[in-house]
Amino acid sequence: MSKRDDLAEQATDHALEHGLIGLSLRPLAAALGTSDRMLLYHFGTKDDLVATLLRVSNDRSVAAVRALTPARDVRRAVRDLWRAMNTESLQRCQRMYVEAAALGLFGREPYATVVREANEVWIGAVADHLVASGVRRSRAVRATALLDAAYTGLMLDLPLDEGVPQQRQTVRDLVDAVAAVAQGSA
Amino acid sequence: MSKRDDLAEQATDHALEHGLIGLSLRPLAAALGTSDRMLLYHFGTKDDLVATLLRVSNDRSVAAVRALTPARDVRRAVRDLWRAMNTESLQRCQRMYVEAAALGLFGREPYATVVREANEVWIGAVADHLVASGVRRSRAVRATALLDAAYTGLMLDLPLDEGVPQQRQTVRDLVDAVAAVAQGSA
DNA sequence: GGACGAGTGTAGCGGGTGCTACATTTGTAG
DNA sequence: CTACAAATGTAGCACCCGCTACACTCGTCC
Numbered sequence: 001m002s003k004r005d006d007l008a009e010q011a012t013d014h015a016l017e018h019g020l021i022g023l024s025l026r027p028l029a030a031a032l033g034t035s036d037r038m039l040l041y042h043f044g045t046k047d048d049l050v051a052t053l054l055r056v057s058n059d060r061s062v063a064a065v066r067a068l069t070p071a072r073d074v075r076r077a078v079r080d081l082w083r084a085m086n087t088e089s090l091q092r093c094q095r096m097y098v099e100a101a102a103l104g105l106f107g108r109e110p111y112a113t114v115v116r117e118a119n120e121v122w123i124g125a126v127a128d129h130l131v132a133s134g135v136r137r138s139r140a141v142r143a144t145a146l147l148d149a150a151y152t153g154l155m156l157d158l159p160l161d162e163g164v165p166q167q168r169q170t171v172r173d174l175v176d177a178v179a180a181v182a183q184g185s186a
Numbered sequence: 187m188s189k190r191d192d193l194a195e196q197a198t199d200h201a202l203e204h205g206l207i208g209l210s211l212r213p214l215a216a217a218l219g220t221s222d223r224m225l226l227y228h229f230g231t232k233d234d235l236v237a238t239l240l241r242v243s244n245d246r247s248v249a250a251v252r253a254l255t256p257a258r259d260v261r262r263a264v265r266d267l268w269r270a271m272n273t274e275s276l277q278r279c280q281r282m283y284v285e286a287a288a289l290g291l292f293g294r295e296p297y298a299t300v301v302r303e304a305n306e307v308w309i310g311a312v313a314d315h316l317v318a319s320g321v322r323r324s325r326a327v328r329a330t331a332l333l334d335a336a337y338t339g340l341m342l343d344l345p346l347d348e349g350v351p352q353q354r355q356t357v358r359d360l361v362d363a364v365a366a367v368a369q370g371s372a
Numbered sequence: 373g374g375a376c377g378a379g380t381g382t383a384g385c386g387g388g389t390g391c392t393a394c395a396t397t398t399g400t401a402g
Numbered sequence: 403c404t405a406c407a408a409a410t411g412t413a414g415c416a417c418c419c420g421c422t423a424c425a426c427t428c429g430t431c432c
Contacts, residue, residue, distance in 0.1 A: 024388075024389065024390085025389080025390065025391090026388080026389080026390095036389095036390080036391085037391090037392090040390080040391065040392085045390085045391090046389095046390060046391090
């Protein structure tokens with residue numbers, strides 16, 4: 001693995017832990033045992049570094065979803081997705097994605113562009129999982145849109161109240177809703 | 187209206203237009219025709235200023251929802267909410283809320299605290315609208331949780347693709363899902 | 373008129389930012 | 403051994419940040 005790739009992985013870990021928004025080169029470099037000088041040397045620009053981080057993080061998320069075994073029906077598929085997404089590591093990736101999306105909300109680059117790409121890939125992976133679990137493609141796309149929107153919203157509210165435990169009922173309702181869309185009962 | 191309140195309103199307008207994340211005192215003050223010195227004089231601290239902005243913005247959102255006429259059934263209630271939320275002004279408020287929530291994702295103050303407060307009030311207003319439209323309280327709370335999560339997620343994805351038009355199908359599915367929860371058919 | 377407090381302008385402090393210039397080390401190929 | 407390119411350290415530039423010290427102008431009350 002090239003030095004650059006190694007730094008990218010380490011930097012991604014650091015960003016996943018400390019957040020993307022306040023990220024700055026000197027503290028990051030210090031945490032990785034290198035210097036801002038070297039980060040710029042390898043990545044050219046802070047924006048390029050950040051874009052790389054986001055892609056690495058997204059690749060991890062997508063890999064985790066694609067590694068799921070297809071389920072016997074939609075409900076199980078959605079529940080499996082939910083369980084995977086609540087993994088410590090995947091939750092961090094999603095959290096950083098949310099940060100990036102917020103940074104891109106007003107069109108700021110490179111966030112807007114990278115988030116657009118990442119979202120497309122991610123949506124594709126989730127939809128594929130539903131398809132592999134027996135959902136018709138067109139239905140799967142619709143179901144994924146709903147599922148992803150709700151999941152992202154829940155992620156954003158996570159630090160509020162008691163977080164996950166209190167969301168259980170919402171998740172049950174969400175599973176029902178996604179299943180309804182996927183099965184075309186509506 | 188006190189000078190301070192006036193500045194708070196103007197500053198809120200500015201933040202709603204230019205985003206919360208890059209906000210800094212000098213450009214903000216210049217845009218309002220004053221100086222950073224005066225902002226600090228009136229608000230004490232940038233954090234206090236930001237907290238005030240967020241409260242003003244949230245108050246506007248909540249007022250807009252509370253001004254809605256109760257609907258004849260859940261579906262109409264949800265569609266009215268969706269239409270209200272897609273008002274230019276309300277969308278901006280929601281967008282800034284999302285920024286604040288992202289800033290608070292890692293516990294950063296004052297964002298985390300203010301977002302928690304704002305969310306509570308906002309959820310209450312939406313739930314009340316559902317109740318006023320004939321939904322049982324306990325059902326309304328569940329339906330609101332789902333509705334709010336999905337709506338926030340959609341907001342975050344808005345800058346992607348073509349935005350609202352492409353979300354129409356998702357919104358239809360969401361209306362069905364919320365109605366299902368509210369009517370207790372599940 | 374004189375004291376006083378609210379409001380405001382000017383200047384600047386200390387520190388962080390992304391990034392760069394320059395010199396140096398290190399590894400490798402001829 | 404030499405030559406050259408990749409990798410790295412040191413120092414610093416120009417700029418932005420939140421915030422503050424100090425002086426000054428007012429309007430108001432005694």
